[in-house]
Structure formats: structure tokens, C-alpha cells
Amino acid sequence: MPLLPRRGVRCQPLSAITPWMCSRRYSIWFLLILLVVCAAIQTFVAHLARNEKLNGLPYLSQEISTLPNALVGINHKSSLALQEESRSKHMERTADLHHQYKRISSDGSLKGSVAEMRSLAASLQAETKNGLTDQMHLPKLDIKGSLSLLLLRHNERREPHESNKEQTFKTYPASAILKTTSNNVYTKESCQPKSHIVFLKTHKTASSSILNILYRYGESRNLSFALPLNKHSQLFYPFFFxxxxxxxxxxxxxxxxxxxxxxxxxxxxxxxxVMPTDSFYFSILRNPVAMMESIFNYYKSIPAFQKAHSLDNFLDNSWKMYNTSLTNNHYAHNILAFDFGFDNNVTARTDDFEERTNMAIAGIEQDFDLILISEYFDESMILLKHALCWSLEDIVSFRLNSRSEHQRRNISPDTAEKVKQWNVLDWKIYLHFNKTFWHQVNSLVGIEHLKKELSQLRALRAKLANTCLKDGHAVDPSEVKDTRLKPFQYGAAVIQGYNLNPDLNGQSKLICQRLITPELQYTDLLYTKQFPEKVAKQRQATKMVASQHQRLKKTSMMKKLYKREANQRHIRNDPNIF
Incomplete structure (x- = not known):
């Protein structure tokens, strides 16, 4: 049994370090030094990691900054044509993408997470595209951003057969056009798109094309329209609203x-x-000389024009043919002033003519934010685009409710002077706002930028015509194949329409249909969508009336038949007849 050392006797040193280790005082110092070294190592490692993370942040922030736009684009494109089943799946994946984006934005995760999100976004876009091609019909039209898709998809369909026209679509897609349309005055950062809008639709001023623009914009965003009561096409014109x-x-x-x-x-x-206080008011004017030629042709059936053999014949005998008390004769005299709510029976010989003219101009300037000019329709659309903070896709259109070119008549200088004298109030209003129009173009757009956007707008319109229209242009009503797209014919005018490209289907066909839908049909469509319950009741009442009419007709026929048979029996039974 080994002997234990006696109390009070120190342990024998095993090495030179052993005595130092055995000392309690030195042991405490040794532990403190170890703690300091560990803390220093930990701080150094953390510092290196932080530097590595900071070096990656510029790339990370750049990638993250693009993700919200990608998310918006994905959500927007998916709304074009996904069915309910695929839409729920898309919503789940989009929510996941939003979740990952928020996580990265908050904790600054590294490049791997960004790459993962970009992959997820790409797959989601691919799913959206596949869903679009399968969709045949949607109850809701989504035009915003969809014209670009329409052009690109049409290009993909035609590319194998028309390789020589490949540059027509690929080098100038609508999406590329829209990226270059903002200027220093109106950009997405400096203005918000307006959605409270009042448009005074004037007569024979290309206003039907603007109506189509507003209809498409509102329908695609599920906005509500102040539509005429009981499915009327007008707001009870010519009465004051x-x-x-x-x-x-x-x-x-x-x-x-x-x-x-x-x-x-x-x-x-x-x-x-009716309209919100922040509503944007605008209208459009046309040179009264050209407008008078159009009105005379279109409204030839009104009392003032019925007996006139020509426009000159009417102007030479205007006060004999024009009777203010007869219905619809207001079309024949200062129609612009009438539409704006002023007295149209004003002439240059009126005692207070200058005062009335100045009051009319001042009233229009006070009530309206913008007055467009029909002779400069494309320029007007660019100005409207900037005033409303919209895109080129929002304001592009085809000519609607327009006459055939062969029906247009050139007006001689003498006839033009007669029109200016007859419609002198309209002429003064037009001259004034023709000047203010160009002042607004200079202040809001700028001439150089206007030229650039004009070429972009016309190129976009040409591409849409090539994509949507069978003939690429308007045709006479007798040539319109789909009766639902045939414009209303009134008076002596021949109002042209369009034929759709037969290769279109699904959402593409719906978008193109809206671009060429005439005013009356589009108004009826929006009324049905906005007031479905009332339309259903009206249809039910119509069916009941039709059924009752059929019963009455059948009863009347039966009565006639019984009466005829009774007469025949009477003839056979009467011996005196023979």
C-alpha cells in the first residue's frame, strides 16, 4: 500500500511547470488569460464574417431592388388569363415569393437566397405564360400590360412562317416602347395615374375613339362608369345633364x-x-369647317338639312332652313358651343357677341383641365397620356365611328368662309383653344419629346393593326363579317368597321375585340357587367312581354280561324246561297 504524503508537505515537482501549476494564485491568472484569448478570437472571426457580408451587400441590394418589380409583373401578367384552379396555385407561389423577399430585405441574406428567388420568379413567369395560352375566355378584361403580351405572342406564332418579318416584332416590342415614354415632367415617380375622369364627348370630333380608350382603361381596372339610365346610349342629350x-x-x-x-x-x-371632386375634366374640339361638312353628311335627315341639296345650298339659305324650334336642328348651328352648355343661337351680329364669346371661353377654361384638338389627334393622345399619367398602351386606339374616305368632300375657300360666319362662336372657341393646346404641349411634354413619342405611338398602332385586323385597316359596313362588331349606320354617312384576324383566340381575341367594338355595343356590354341584376330583370320582363304577345297573336289567329269556319258552315247550311 503506497504511503500518502504527510499533511503540510508539498507535492514533489514532476517538471518545471508543475510547481507553477500548483500555485492557486497563478492558476486564476491562467484562466483569465484563456478567457481573453477566446474573446479575441471570437471578435476577429465575427469581424471577418461581417466584412464578407458587407462586400456582398451591393450585389444583394441590387438584386433585391429588382424583386418588387418582378413580383408586380408576375402578379399582373397572371391576372390576364389564369383559370380558377391555376390561379390559386399561382397565388400560393406568389405569396411564397413575397415571403422570401421580405425575409431577405429584413435580414440581408446572401446571394444564394437571391438566386433561389430569381429561379422561383422565373418558374412562376413560365407557369403564367403557359396558363395564358390555354385560356379561352375571361369574364374580366385586363388590358394593362397585355398589349405587349399580345404582340409578343403573335410574333411567336408567326415567326416560323415569316422569318423575313422577324424584326418587325422583335426589335420594337410594346414593352420596349413603354420604357422610353417618360420625361422629366411626368414619370411614374412624380405622378399617379388618374382614374376619376370626366370626358365631354362632342360630336364628329373623333370622340368615339377616345370613348373606346376610356372604356378599355376602366374595364381592365374594374372601374365604375356613370352610364346612362335604362341602357340609353346617351345621357339624355340634348337636354342639359x-x-x-x-x-x-x-x-x-x-x-x-x-x-x-x-x-x-x-x-x-x-x-x-355625381363625380368625385378630384375628377379630371377634358374634351376635344375640331375645326368647325371640317366638322360642318361631316355633320351635314351624317345628320342629313334633320329638318334643317333635309331640303338642302348641298352644304353651300344650306349656308346660302341658312336662316330660311334653320328653325330653332324643330327637333335636332341644334346640330346645324354652333354645335360645339351647344355641347358645352352655351347658347348656340349666337351670330356675329348679336349685340353682345364679344361678351358672349369671352364668357364661353372663360367658362370652358374654368371647368376643364384639358382641351384636345381633333386635327392633331395623335399629339392630343400624347398630351392626354402625360396629363393622366398613363402609358402608351393605355391611349393607343383605332379610328372608330369614322366615315369612308370616298365620302369626304373637299371644301372650297368660299364655303369655308361661309361656315366660319355661320358657326362664328364655334370658330372663336376653336381658335382660342388651338393656341392653348400647343402651350400645354410645350409645358408638359416638349416638342422634341413629343416627336419621339409620336413615332412610338404610331408604331404601336401599326403593330396592333397587323396583329388584330384581318385586312389591316377599316372596311365598309357591308364587309364586316361579325354583325356584333358592325357600327351603327345613321343618315347618309357610311360608317366603317373592322374584321378580326381569324388566327386570334382566347385573351388575344378579347383584347382585339375591345379595340374595335363600336360605341353602342361597348356601352351595352359595360352596362350589363355593371348592373347584372337589373339586366336580368329587364330580360325576364322582355321574355314575358314576348310570350304574352305570342299568346295574343295566337288567340287572334284562332279567332280569325273560328270566324272563317263559322262563315263556311253558314254558307253550306244556307239553301238560298245556291
Whole structure:
């Protein structure tokens, strides 16, 4: 059994370090030094890691900054044509993408997570594209951003057969056009798109094309329209507008109206009862000389024009043929002033003519934010685009409710002077706002930028015509194949329409249809979508009336048949007949 050392005797040193280790005082110092060294190592490692992470942040922030746009684009494109089943799946994956984006934004994860998200975004875009090609019909039209898709998809379909035209679509897609349309005055960062809009639709001024633009914009964004009561095509024109002319006002079916754009005789106080206070008011004018030639042709059936053999014949005998008390004769005299709510029976010989003219111009300037000019329609659309903070896709259109070219008549200088004298109030209004139009172009757009955007707008319109239209241009009504797209024919004018490209289907066909849908048909379509319950009741009532009419008709026929048979029996039984 080994002997234990005696108490009070120190342990024998095993090495030179052993005595130092055995000392309690030195042991405490040794532990403290170890702790300091560990802390220093940990700090050094953390510092290196932080430097590595910071070096990657510029790349990370750049990648992250692109993700919200990608998310918006994906969500927007998916709404074009996904069915309910695929839409739920898309929503789940989009939510996951949003979740990952928020996680990266908050904790600054490294490049691997960004790459993962970019991969997820790409796959989601691919799913969206596949879903678009399979969709045949949607209850909701989504035009915003979809014209680019329409052109690109049409290019892909035609590319194998028309390789020589490949550059027509690939080098100038609508998406590329839209990236270059902003200027220093109106950009997405400096303005917000306006959705509360009042458009005074004037007569024979290309206003039907603007109506189509507003209809497409509002429908694609599910905005509400101040539509005429009981499916009328106009807001009870030529009466002064009243708020109860709008469907949904008296019944309070609509809580907020976004766009008012149907024909009316303007009354600002009544319009203000319907539309929000921040509404943007605009209208369009046309040179009264050219407009008079169009009106004479289109409204040839009104009393003032019926007996006139020509426009000159009417102008030479205007006060004999023009009777203010007869219905619709207002079309024949100062129609622009009439539409804006002013007295149209004003001539240069009126005592207070200058005062009335100045009051009319001042009233229009006070009530309207923008007045466009029909002779410069494309320039007007660029100006409207900037004023509303919209895109080129939003304001592109085809000519609607337009006459055939062979029906247009050149006006001699003598006839032009007669028109200016007859419609002198319209002429003064037009001259004034023709000047202010170019002032607004210079201040909001700039001439050089205007030229650039004009070429872009016309190129986009040409591409859409090539994509949507069978013939690439308007045709006479007798040549329109789809009767649902045939424009209303009135008076002596031949109003042209369009034929769709037969290769179109699904969402592409729907977008192109909206571009060429005539005013009456489009108004009816929007009314049906906005007031489905009322339309259903109207249809039911129509069926009941038709059924009752059929019963009455059948009863009347049966009565005639019984009466005829009775007469025949009477003849056979009467011996005196023979």
C-alpha cells in the first residue's frame, strides 16, 4: 500500500511547470488569460464574417431592388388569363415569393437566397405564360400590360412562317416602347395615374375613339362608369345633364363613379353631384369647317338639312332652313358651343357677341383641365397620356365611328368662309383653344419629346393593326363579317368597321375585340357587367312581354280561324246561297 504524503508537505515537482501549476494564485491568472484569448478570437472571426457580408451587400441590394418589380409583373401578367384552379396555385407561389423577399430585405441574406428567388420568379413567369395560352375566355378584361403580351405572342406564332418579318416584332416590342415614354415632367415617380375622369364627348370630333380608350382603361381596372339610365346610349342629350340621368344615382347602387364619358349637354353643377371632386375634366374640339361638312353628311335627315341639296345650298339659305324650334336642328348651328352648355343661337351680329364669346371661353377654361384638338389627334393622345399619367398602351386606339374616305368632300375657300360666319362662336372657341393646346404641349411634354413619342405611338398602332385586323385597316359596313362588331349606320354617312384576324383566340381575341367594338355595343356590354341584376330583370320582363304577345297573336289567329269556319258552315247550311 503506497504511503500518502504527510499533511503540510508539498507535492514533489514532476517538471518545471508543475510547481507553477500548483500555485492557486497563478492558476486564476491562467484562466483569465484563456478567457481573453477566446474573446479575441471570437471578435476577429465575427469581424471577418461581417466584412464578407458587407462586400456582398451591393450585389444583394441590387438584386433585391429588382424583386418588387418582378413580383408586380408576375402578379399582373397572371391576372390576364389564369383559370380558377391555376390561379390559386399561382397565388400560393406568389405569396411564397413575397415571403422570401421580405425575409431577405429584413435580414440581408446572401446571394444564394437571391438566386433561389430569381429561379422561383422565373418558374412562376413560365407557369403564367403557359396558363395564358390555354385560356379561352375571361369574364374580366385586363388590358394593362397585355398589349405587349399580345404582340409578343403573335410574333411567336408567326415567326416560323415569316422569318423575313422577324424584326418587325422583335426589335420594337410594346414593352420596349413603354420604357422610353417618360420625361422629366411626368414619370411614374412624380405622378399617379388618374382614374376619376370626366370626358365631354362632342360630336364628329373623333370622340368615339377616345370613348373606346376610356372604356378599355376602366374595364381592365374594374372601374365604375356613370352610364346612362335604362341602357340609353346617351345621357339624355340634348337636354342639359342632370345627375339622375346616371344609372345607379337614384337607386344608390353605385357608391363611387370613376369615369363619365357619354354624350351629354354639359352642366358642371350637375356633373359635380355625381363625380368625385378630384375628377379630371377634358374634351376635344375640331375645326368647325371640317366638322360642318361631316355633320351635314351624317345628320342629313334633320329638318334643317333635309331640303338642302348641298352644304353651300344650306349656308346660302341658312336662316330660311334653320328653325330653332324643330327637333335636332341644334346640330346645324354652333354645335360645339351647344355641347358645352352655351347658347348656340349666337351670330356675329348679336349685340353682345364679344361678351358672349369671352364668357364661353372663360367658362370652358374654368371647368376643364384639358382641351384636345381633333386635327392633331395623335399629339392630343400624347398630351392626354402625360396629363393622366398613363402609358402608351393605355391611349393607343383605332379610328372608330369614322366615315369612308370616298365620302369626304373637299371644301372650297368660299364655303369655308361661309361656315366660319355661320358657326362664328364655334370658330372663336376653336381658335382660342388651338393656341392653348400647343402651350400645354410645350409645358408638359416638349416638342422634341413629343416627336419621339409620336413615332412610338404610331408604331404601336401599326403593330396592333397587323396583329388584330384581318385586312389591316377599316372596311365598309357591308364587309364586316361579325354583325356584333358592325357600327351603327345613321343618315347618309357610311360608317366603317373592322374584321378580326381569324388566327386570334382566347385573351388575344378579347383584347382585339375591345379595340374595335363600336360605341353602342361597348356601352351595352359595360352596362350589363355593371348592373347584372337589373339586366336580368329587364330580360325576364322582355321574355314575358314576348310570350304574352305570342299568346295574343295566337288567340287572334284562332279567332280569325273560328270566324272563317263559322262563315263556311253558314254558307253550306244556307239553301238560298245556291
Amino acid at each position: 342632370a345627375s339622375h340621368f346616371v344609372e345607379g344615382v337614384s337607386s344608390r347602387r353605385v357608391s363611387e363613379f370613376h369615369i363619365m364619358c357619354n354624350h351629354m349637354r354639359f352642366s358642371k353643377s350637375e356633373v359635380a353631384k
